[in-house]
Amino acid sequence: MELLHGEAIAAEVERVLESDTFRNSDALRRLLKFLADKMMSGEADQLKEYSVGIDALGKPPTYDPRHDSTVRIQVGRLRQKLAEYYRTEGEDDPWIIDLPKGRFKLTCEARPAVAAALTLETQHETARVPTEALVRQISGSRKVLVILSVALAGALAWGAIATLQLVRERQSASMFHAMWTPELQQLWAPFLNGNRPLIVSIADPPFVQFKGYGAYRDLTLNRWDDIFKSPVVAAIRKALHNPDIQRNVYYAPVGEVSASFLIGKLLGPRVPALSLLRTSELSMQQLANNNVLYIGASVFFDDELHGLPVQLDLVNARPGIHNLHPRAGEPALLSDQVPTGTSEDGEAYVLITHIPGPLGTSEVETFTSNRTPGRLAAVEWLTDPSYARILVSKLRKPSGEIPRHYQVVLKVKYKAGVPTETSYVFHHELQ
Numbered sequence: 001m002e003l004l005h006g007e008a009i010a011a012e013v014e015r016v017l018e019s020d021t022f023r024n025s026d027a028l029r030r031l032l033k034f035l036a037d038k039m040m041s042g043e044a045d046q047l048k049e050y051s052v053g054i055d056a057l058g059k060p061p062t063y064d065p066r067h068d069s070t071v072r073i074q075v076g077r078l079r080q081k082l083a084e085y086y087r088t089e090g091e092d093d094p095w096i097i098d099l100p101k102g103r104f105k106l107t108c109e110a111r112p113a114v115a116a117a118l119t120l121e122t123q124h125e126t127a128r129v130p131t132e133a134l135v136r137q138i139s140g141s142r143k144v145l146v147i148l149s150v151a152l153a154g155a156l157a158w159g160a161i162a163t164l165q166l167v168r169e170r171q172s173a174s175m176f177h178a179m180w181t182p183e184l185q186q187l188w189a190p191f192l193n194g195n196r197p198l199i200v201s202i203a204d205p206p207f208v209q210f211k212g213y214g215a216y217r218d219l220t221l222n223r224w225d226d227i228f229k230s231p232v233v234a235a236i237r238k239a240l241h242n243p244d245i246q247r248n249v250y251y252a253p254v255g256e257v258s259a260s261f262l263i264g265k266l267l268g269p270r271v272p273a274l275s276l277l278r279t280s281e282l283s284m285q286q287l288a289n290n291n292v293l294y295i296g297a298s299v300f301f302d303d304e305l306h307g308l309p310v311q312l313d314l315v316n317a318r319p320g321i322h323n324l325h326p327r328a329g330e331p332a333l334l335s336d337q338v339p340t341g342t343s344e345d346g347e348a349y350v351l352i353t354h355i356p357g358p359l360g361t362s363e364v365e366t367f368t369s370n371r372t373p374g375r376l377a378a379v380e381w382l383t384d385p386s387y388a389r390i391l392v393s394k395l396r397k398p399s400g401e402i403p404r405h406y407q408v409v410l411k412v413k414y415k416a417g418v419p420t421e422t423s424y425v426f427h428h429e430l431q
Contacts (some may be wrong), residue, residue, distance in 0.1 A: 009040055009108050012095050014179065018385045021085040026421055028078050029386075031056050035078075035099070035106050044105035052104055058418035075099065179266065181385045183392040186402055188267065188382075190354075190363045191291045197273035199286060200263055202256040203296025204278040208233055209248040210240055217251075222299045249280060254417075255372030256295045259379035263293060266383045284358055291363040295375050298351075298368040308364060310355040313428040314407045316368040321349045321409055330426060334409065336370050344417040350374035352382070352408040355430060373414035377422045381410060387422070394424050403429035 013036040016022060022029050034056035038044045053059035053071045065071060079099045086096055098107045191198060207215040208227050216236060221227045224247060237245060260276060268274050277286075279300050284307060286292070294301050298316040305312070313325045320335040337347040350369035357364050367378040381387040395402040409425040 008095070009036065012093070012097055012108060014385075015093065016082070016085055016090065016097060018181070019085055019089045021081060021089055023386045023389075025077075025081065027057065027074060028081055031074055031078055032082075035104060036097075038104075039106045039108075047104040049104075058416040058420060060416050075104070179385070180270075181388060183388040184266070184383075184385060186392050187388055188270075190404070191267070191293075191365075192270055195272045196362060197275065197290045198267060198271045199275050199277050199282070199290045199292045200260050201277045201279045201282050201292055201294045201296075201301075202252055202260055203294075203300040204249045204252055204280050205297070205300070207248040207251055209246050210237065211244040211246065213240055213243060215248045215251070222297075249278065252278075253296075253372040253375075255374075255376040259295045259367065259376045262379050262383045287364060288358045288362060292357070292365075294364070294366040294368075295379065296368065297370065298366075301366060301368070305353075305366065308355055308358060309360055310405060310430050312353065312355075312407065313430065314351055314353075314409065316349075316351040316370070318370055320370070321351050325428075327426075327428070334411075334425070338371070344373075345415045346371065347411065347413050348374040349425070350378040350410045350412055352378050352410070354407075355405050369412070371412075371414070373417055373419045374410075374412040377412040377414075377419035378410060380419070381422060390424065395427060405430040 013032065017029055017032065022032070031052075034052070035044065035047075038047055049065040049071045050063065052075075053063045053065065053068070054061065057070060057074060059068075059070065079101070082097055082099060086093065090096075094111055095108055096111055098109070099105075100107060205217060206222065206224060206227060207217045209215045216233065218227070218230065218232060221230055221233075227233055228245070233245070237243065264274060264276075271291075279294065279296060282292070282294075282304065284304065287304060287308075294304075298305070313323070315322050315324065318336075319338075320333060323330055323332050323334070326332050334349045336349060348369050348371040350367065353364075353366045353368070355364050356362065367375050369375045369378065381391050391408070392402060395406065395408070397403070406427055406429050408427040411423050411425050412419050413421040
C-alpha cells in the first residue's frame, strides 16, 4: 500500500536520514534525498544511471557507467542500509522505504502489521452495510429512504474530507517538527529569542563589465579600486579596443545560493521576518538592528567583522585558516588543498563564527571559506539534524550548555564542486 502524500513520504525520509544508521554515510544520505525528491516529483521512472551519478553523487560530465560502477555500488549499499535501519532503529516505524533491485524508484509501503489492520478495518466497514440497508427497508418509505441515503452519503463524504484534511495537517505538522531537534534549538536559540528580524547576507563578488562584451572576474581582485587599476584589466580592455568598463554585482556563487535556501527552509517559519541582502548593501546600522547570517568569502565581510565587539581567535584568509592563539595540539595555520587546473576536487577548511552585533544586542554568525563548497557544507552542519547533533556534542560544556559565542573549524572534502565529506576539527569559545 504505497503512500500517496508527499508530506508523509518526506517525514519518513527525514526520520531515516536523522537515524544513527545513516549519520556517518554522507554519500548515502545524499543519494536517498535525491531519490526521494525524484519519487515525490514523479520523475523517478525516468532516472538513468548516468543522471544519478552526475546529480546525486557528484560525478563529472565525463562519467561513463560502462566503466565506472560507483552508482550500482552505492545503490546496493543504500538498499542494505535501509534494510539495516528497519531491522534496528526503525523496527516500530509504521511505513517502510525500500529500493527494489533493478530500479531507482523508491517505494514507501505500510508495515505488514499496519496493512493488516487497515484491511480488517475495511472489512468491518463493509460488514455494516447490510445492517444499514435493512434499517432503510424497515422505514417503509421511499421518500424517507432517499432522504436518509442522501444524508448518509453527505455524512460519509464530509467525514472522508475531514479525515483526509486531518491526516494531511498531522503529516505536515509531523514533518515540520521532525526537522527541528533539541540540538538545532540549542544552536539557533539566540536568533529565535525576541522579535528581531533576520538578514541572510550573501557575498556578491565584484565583476568588471566590458560594455558590449562580457564580464570578467579575478579572484585576487576584490575591491573596485584594485580592479580599475589592474594591469590585467587594462590589457583586456586594450585588446577589446577600449570599451567602457563598469561595475557588475549580479553574480553569486551557487554554494551561497544553495546555503541560503537551506537557511530559509529551516528558519523561515520560526523568525518574525527573514530577508536576503547582498553584502555590498549591508550597513553597520543593519548589523545593530537585525540578526545577521553572512555566507561568503571572508574578504567581503572583513571590515564589518573587525568592527564588532569581540576579539577573534581565528581568521579565514588565504591559504586557509590562521589560528592567532593556538591551544595545545592545534596548528597555527590550516592550509586548504586547492584544486589545480579546472578540477573542482579538493579540500578546504571552513570557519563558523558566532559573535554579538555592534551594540551587543544582536547576533551575527558567519560561514566563511576560500571555496564555495566549504561554505555550503558549513551551513549544512547547522541546518541538518544529524550534523547538528555532532556539532552540539563537540560544543557542549559540562553544564550541558554550549558557548554563547564561539568559532568552529570544519574540514570539507568536495568533488566536482559538491561537498562529499565534512569533519569537525576544533572550536574556541570567545569571551
